[in-house]
Amino acid sequence: MWTRSVILPWILFIFIYRSVLCQELPKLNPLSLPESLSINSRARLLCVASSGDQPIDFQWLKDGVLLSYGKIEQLDEWTSSLTINPLSLEHIGNYTCKASNSFGTNYVTSPLFVTAPPRWVIEPTNLQIRAGKSAILHCSAEGSPKVKISWKRKSESQQNLVSVLSGDNFRVYENGSLLISNAQKSKSGTYECEAFNGIGSGLQKRIELIVFESPTVERIVDHVIVERGQTAYLSCLARGDPPLSFEWLRDHRSLSDRPGVSERISFSELPSLENTQFTIAIINAKPTDEGLYSCLARNEFGSDEKDVRLMLVERPKPPQFVEVADIWSSSVRIKWRPADNGNSPILSYTVEYWRNPGGHWNITVSSSSTTAILRGLKPFTTYSFHIWASNSVGDSDPSQQGQFTTAKEEPSATPVNVKVEDKGSKFVRISWEPPPQAEWNGELLGYYVGYKQKTSDLPYTFNTVEADETNSYHYMLRGLRPGTEYLITVRAFNEVGSGPSSEDILIRTHDKESLPHPTLLIQDIGSTFIQVKWNTVDEFKSSISGYTIHYRKNGNKWNEISIPDAYQHAYTLTNLDPAVPYQIYVTSHGYTGVSEPSEIATIRTSPEAIFQPTPPSSQVQPAAVDDVTQILYIVVPVAVATVIIVIVIVSACVYVYSKRPLPPLHTYGDLPASKNFSYMHTAPRQRDIPITISGNNVMRYGSPYSTVPLTRPEQEDDEPIYESVVGDTLRKIKERSFDDDFKISNATIV
Numbered sequence: 015m016w017t018r019s020v021i022l023p024w025i026l027f028i029f030i031y032r033s034v035l036c037q038e039l040p041k042l043n044p045l046s047l048p049e050s051l052s053i054n055s056r057a058r059l060l061c062v063a064s065s066g067d068q069p070i071d072f073q074w075l076k077d078g079v080l081l082s083y084g085k086i087e088q089l090d091e092w093t094s095s096l097t098i099n100p101l102s103l104e105h106i107g108n109y110t111c112k113a114s115n116s117f118g119t120n121y122v123t124s125p126l127f128v129t130a131p132p133r134w135v136i137e138p139t140n141l142q143i144r145a146g147k148s149a150i151l152h153c154s155a156e157g158s159p160k161v162k163i164s165w166k167r168k169s170e171s172q173q174n175l176v177s178v179l180s181g182d183n184f185r186v187y188e189n190g191s192l193l194i195s196n197a198q199k200s201k202s203g204t205y206e207c208e209a210f211n212g213i214g215s216g217l218q219k220r221i222e223l224i225v226f227e228s229p230t231v232e233r234i235v236d237h238v239i240v241e242r243g244q245t246a247y248l249s250c251l252a253r254g255d256p257p258l259s260f261e262w263l264r265d266h267r268s269l270s271d272r273p274g275v276s277e278r279i280s281f282s283e284l285p286s287l288e289n290t291q292f293t294i295a296i297i298n299a300k301p302t303d304e305g306l307y308s309c310l311a312r313n314e315f316g317s318d319e320k321d322v323r324l325m326l327v328e329r330p331k332p333p334q335f336v337e338v339a340d341i342w343s344s345s346v347r348i349k350w351r352p353a354d355n356g357n358s359p360i361l362s363y364t365v366e367y368w369r370n371p372g373g374h375w376n377i378t379v380s381s382s383s384t385t386a387i388l389r390g391l392k393p394f395t396t397y398s399f400h401i402w403a404s405n406s407v408g409d410s411d412p413s414q415q416g417q418f419t420t421a422k423e424e425p426s427a428t429p430v431n432v433k434v435e436d437k438g439s440k441f442v443r444i445s446w447e448p449p450p451q452a453e454w455n456g457e458l459l460g461y462y463v464g465y466k467q468k469t470s471d472l473p474y475t476f477n478t479v480e481a482d483e484t485n486s487y488h489y490m491l492r493g494l495r496p497g498t499e500y501l502i503t504v505r506a507f508n509e510v511g512s513g514p515s516s517e518d519i520l521i522r523t524h525d526k527e528s529l530p531h532p533t534l535l536i537q538d539i540g541s542t543f544i545q546v547k548w549n550t551v552d553e554f555k556s557s558i559s560g561y562t563i564h565y566r567k568n569g570n571k572w573n574e575i576s577i578p579d580a581y582q583h584a585y586t587l588t589n590l591d592p593a594v595p596y597q598i599y600v601t602s603h604g605y606t607g608v609s610e611p612s613e614i615a616t617i618r619t620s621p622e623a624i625f626q627p628t629p630p631s632s633q634v635q636p637a638a639v640d641d642v643t644q645i646l647y648i649v650v651p652v653a654v655a656t657v658i659i660v661i662v663i664v665s666a667c668v669y670v671y672s673k674r675p676l677p678p679l680h681t682y683g684d685l686p687a688s689k690n691f692s693y694m695h696t697a698p699r700q701r702d703i704p705i706t707i708s709g710n711n712v713m714r715y716g717s718p719y720s721t722v723p724l725t726r727p728e729q730e731d732d733e734p735i736y737e738s739v740v741g742d743t744l745r746k747i748k749e750r751s752f753d754d755d756f757k758i759s760n761a762t763i764v
Contacts, residue, residue, distance in 0.1 A: 040066030040113035045124040053130035053158075056099040061111030061122065063092045073112040101128050103158055131214030132157040136191075138207045142224040143197055149225070151192040155209035155217055162211060163190030168204045175206055197225045228315035229254035232289075237323045239407045246296040248322045250309035253289040260292040263308040263319075269294070299326055327407040328356035333363065336401055336413045339385070343393040343423040343455070349385040350401055350413065358405040366412070367399035393423035393455035425506045425513030427453035429461065432504050432516045435488070436608045439496035439524040445488045446504050448481075449513065456508035463489050468499040468520065481506075486571075490610065497525035529557060529609035532600045537584065541592040541620045547584040548600045548612065555580065557604045564611070565598045567591065580604075593621040 046060040063070050072094035074081045085097040098105055110123040136154040143149045155161045165186060166175035178184050178192065183201070185193040190209070194201050202225045210216035232251045240246040252258060260283060262269045269279060278298060284291040292311075296303055304326055310319040331353035340347040348365060365386045366376040372395075379386045391397065396419045400412040427449035436443040444463060448454075458481040464474035479489055494500060499522045503515040530551045538545035550558060561577040563585055577585060590596065595618040602609045 038065060038067050039118045040070050040115055040120045042111060042113050042120050042122040045109065045111060045122055047124055047126060051101055051126070051128045053102060053128055054100040055128075056097065057101055057105075057126065058098075059096040059109060059111075059124075059126075061094045061096075061113070063113050066113070066120075067115050067117060069115065071114045073114075075110040075112060077107045078110070103128060103130055103156060106158060128158055129213050130156075130158045132161045132209040132211055132217045134209075134217060134219075138205070138219045138221045140222045140224075142226060145198055145225050145227045146196055149194040149197045149201070149223060151194070151205055151207070151221065151223065153190045153192065153207035153209070153219070155190065157209075157211045157213060159211050159213070161190075161209045164208050164210075165192050166206045166208070175204070178205075194223075197223075199225050199227065201225055226315050227254040227313075229258060229311035229313050229318045231309055231311050231318045231320045233309075233320045233322055234291075235322070237325060239325045239327060240299050241328050241407065242301070242326050243298055246299040246303065246324055246326075247293055248296070248307050248309070248324060249291055249293040250311075250320055250322065251289045251291050252309075252311035252318070254311065254313045254318075255315060257313065258290060259312045260290075261310045261312075262292075262294050263310060264305060266308070296324070299324075301326055325406070327358040327405070329407045330354060330356040330358070330360055330403040330405050330410040332410045332413040333384075333401045333403055334413070336416055338416065338418045341418055341421060343421040344391045345387055345389045346391065346397075346418055346420065347385060347387045348399065348401070348416075352384060352403065353410075355403070356405055356407060356410075358407055360403050360405050362404050363401055364404065364409070365399060365401050367397050369395055369397050391420050392452065393420050393426075395420050422456035422508065422510045424511035425449055425454055425456075425458070425508060427506075428514050428516040429487075429504045429506055432502075432519060434502065434519060434521050437521060437523060438529070438607045438609065439527050440492065440494050441610055442491045442494065442500070442502065442521055442523070443488060444491060444502060444504070445486065446516070447486055449506055453513075454506070454508065456510055458506055459508050460506075461487065462505050462507060462512055463491065464503045464505070464515070465491060465494075465500050467495075468501055474501075474503065492610075494523050496523055496527070498523055524607050529602050529604055529607070531610040532561065532602055532612045534598065534600055534612040534615055536598075536615060536617055538586075539617060539620060542590050543586055543588045544590060544596060544598065544617050544619065545584065545586045546598060546600070549583065550602060558602045559604045560602070562601050562603065562608075563587075563598065564601065565596055568595050568597070590619050592619050594619055 040063045043062045043064055046062075048057055051057050059074075061072060061074075068091055070091065072086075072088065074084070074086055074094075074096045081096070083098070085099075087095045087097070089095055094111065096109070096111075106126060106128050108123055108125050110121055113120050113122075132155040134154070135156050136152045138151055138153045141149060141151060151165075153163055153165070155163065163186070165178040165184075167178050168175045178186070183195045183197070185195070187193065190207070192205070192207075202223055204220055205223055206218060206220045208216060208218045230253055234249045234251065238246055238248050248262075252260065262281070278296060280295045280297075282293050282295070284293070292309065294307070304324055307322050307324060308319050309322065310317060333350040334353050336348065336350040338346060339349045350363075352360065360381040362378050362381055363383065363386070364376050364378045365388065366374060367388055368374040369392075372392075377386060377388065388397075388399075396417065398415055398417050400415045402412050403410045429446040429449055432444070432446040434442055435445050442465075446461070448458060460478055460480040462476040463479055464476040466472060466474045477489070477491070479487060491502070499520060502519045502521060503517070505515045506513045532548040532550050535547040535549065536544065537547045546563065548561065558580045559578070560580055561582070563575040563577065564572050565575075565587060566572045567590075575585065575587075587596075587598075595616050597614055597616050599611045599614045601611050
């Protein structure tokens with residue numbers, strides 16, 4: 015009994031284990047597919063289960079969907095087959111065999127591919143289309159692999175078919191159709207569609223595209239208005255495929271069928287590359303000729319017509335009693351009286367006005383107005399004007415021409431390029447240019463230069479600068495406080511008032527005392543050179559790093575020559591024009607800034623040389639002893655003086671060489687002429703200073719108010735300045751037969 019009780023549970027356990035845990039899913043082999051399948055052939059797919067508990071149920075799917083076609087057979091308990099006969103392109107896809115038993119399901123999938131040559135889905139056909147429309151040439155084919163569609167064309171100018179690419183109004187869609195946008199006659203010709211996929215020879219089809227033009231008529235004008243008794247011309251433009259025929263109708267009847275009219279009507283045609291203009295001319299137009307005319311064009315593709323209306327009226331007469339009623343600075347009111355309207359209501363009046371030079375403008379007012387206001391005019395400007403009337407026929411002749419000048423107005427723009435060029439502890443040099451002349455609104459009388467301390471609540475203090483003919487102004491603002499911030503502005507004014515102020519410029523004067531201005535001396539004058547010399551206050555010499563010579567010829571701008579040596583106090587301006595006045599002044603510069611300018615000297619170069627030649631000898635020959643005495647009397651002092659001068663100069667040169675190093679190269683190097691000096695009329699610093707030279711040569715200092723440029727002549731070498739002075743002095747000693755003394759009030763010639 016015990017043995018049976020033990021054995022029976024074990025038998026039951028083994029039975030449950032085998033029935034539950036040891037049951038096996040179907041195991042499938044890969045699907046068996048034939049190779050190189052083609053369309054209309056037969057395909058058989060085998061699905062074999064290599065293992066799995068029975069019974070096994072088989073199902074077939076294509077692309078995940080249960081099959082509804084083909085022949086499915088259960089060959090045995092382990093095998094199922096799918097037969098497809100005949101094959102088509104629709105049978106291409108992924109086939110799945112599904113095997114199931116009581117424990118579960120298993121799958122196996124494999125693709126099926128079928129090759130097929132191209133075949134037409136939409137075969138191309140000939141097409142006719144109106145010019146300007148879009149043409150679509152359909153061409154579609156299918157096959158396996160996918161069919162590629164290409165197009166070729168042959169036009170009248172081409173002998174062979176050429177490939178059609180995208181662009182030039184061509185576009186090939188993915189389905190193979192060819193779109194021709196805005197087809198013109200040039201797109202007519204033979205087109206070929208080719209379908210190819212590598213299977214077989216492919217497909218080709220040639221078609222003809224005809225782009226035709228049926229007549230299209232355009233009117234040049236809708237209404238033709240002509241004066242009575244004149245010739246009326248009615249024209250239309252027509253285009254289309256030839257041959258084109260033309261005809262004119264009135265009230266739907268041909269004009270050639272109307273008796274009594276043909277002798278006054280002529281017909282003409284004027285062909286061109288794009289269209290044909292056909293015209294009728296009605297001579298001596300009468301009221302009975304008014305009406306609606308139709309221009310008709312025909313060809314084999316159709317016809318088209320347009321209507322043109324003929325009207326007989328007269329132009330109005332020009333307005334009368336035209337006058338200027340009121341004048342302001344930027345506007346004016348004009349009035350007039352209407353005249354005969356020419357049997358057609360006046361539609362409007364047009365006022366045309368202009369200035370020379372300047373341009374033309376016009377305004378149009380309604381027929382109910384007999385006055386007009388011209389706005390947006392320039393102040394203090396002369397305009398001319400006239401008026402004409404308009405009706406449905408056209409415009410009258412212009413009225414009698416009138417003229418007016420607008421009133422003056424204060425300047426409407428600020429001075430331009432306002433800037434601070436130099437500054438010291440107590441002065442600032444300001445420069446600016448006039449506003450654009452179109453914004454003067456009258457004649458400029460001058461400028462207001464305003465300044466005030468930045469922290470001050472007081473209004474600006476303005477200095478007046480008179481206007482002149484120059485295009486660049488400079489003003490020296492003096493009496494400022496050291497180390498103080500100032501706001502500076504400039505405005506232009508005329509007799510009406512002042513214009514807007516320029517944008518404020520913020521400056522700060524130097525904290526340290528400015529350098530004193532040098533004292534200018536004129537040392538020598540020739541026909542092509544001027545030798546200048548200057549002195550400075552000894553106590554400030556240590557603060558000076560160099561000097562700048564400013565010079566100009568009348569009518570030009572200032573030029574500058576930089577002297578970078580603080581110990582050099584003389585310079586010779588060479589290559590000047592003979593008998594021309596030059597203006598010269600000198601400024602010093604150092605770490606505290608630039609000094610005020612020296613006095614401005616106006617020096618005129620001599621025509622040839624300022625020294626008189628040796629007087630001619632007398633006609634009476636003196637005794638020989640007198641000649642020798644006179645020669646010795648002249649030669650010996652001159653020779654002694656020459657030797658003494660040479661010794662002194664050589665000693666000075668040796669002393670200079672021993673006391674300081676040679677100046678750097680380019681002693682005469684010019685700086686860009688970026689600073690022009692000018693002192694305004696309203697605050698003159700000095701009167702013109704006369705310069706008197708013995709020998710009846712009279713020169714004057716020029717006005718310190720104008721500005722002039724001059725280009726400093728280039729030096730042939732880089733020799734130091736004192737060597738040039740020595741050489742130049744020796745040359746003058748040899749050339750002079752006697753010496754003249756020069757006396758100048760504030761500028762001295764030595």
